[in-house]
Amino acid sequence: MRGYHDIGGDPAGPVPKTELDWVGWEKRVEAIRNLLGDSTRRVISLDELRRGFESFGAEKYKKLSFYRRRIEAMIDILEEKGVLTRAELDAKVEGMFPPEAAG
Numbered sequence: 001m002r003g004y005h006d007i008g009g010d011p012a013g014p015v016p017k018t019e020l021d022w023v024g025w026e027k028r029v030e031a032i033r034n035l036l037g038d039s040t041r042r043v044i045s046l047d048e049l050r051r052g053f054e055s056f057g058a059e060k061y062k063k064l065s066f067y068r069r070r071i072e073a074m075i076d077i078l079e080e081k082g083v084l085t086r087a088e089l090d091a092k093v094e095g096m097f098p099p100e101a102a103g
Contacts, residue, residue: 026067052077
């Protein structure tokens, strides 16, 4: 049985063959993934990452972009493993960008 994430063989038209520029946050997501999957640390394996985003459910999976799926899966797995909680991460990020900086 095919999962909602398995789109291989579906009619989708031609694949564009153009290089896309990475947005800054996408580069950071890839760098974090590389650090977490580094052979000396191996906090998150590629198999775990794939399981992570393939378990989102069809609606969430289709709503998120590729790199957004990756970061969400990494957060879920780190939370599963007791490395951090989403609340801790949210608090840290909020501290990096205080509300007065946005104005």
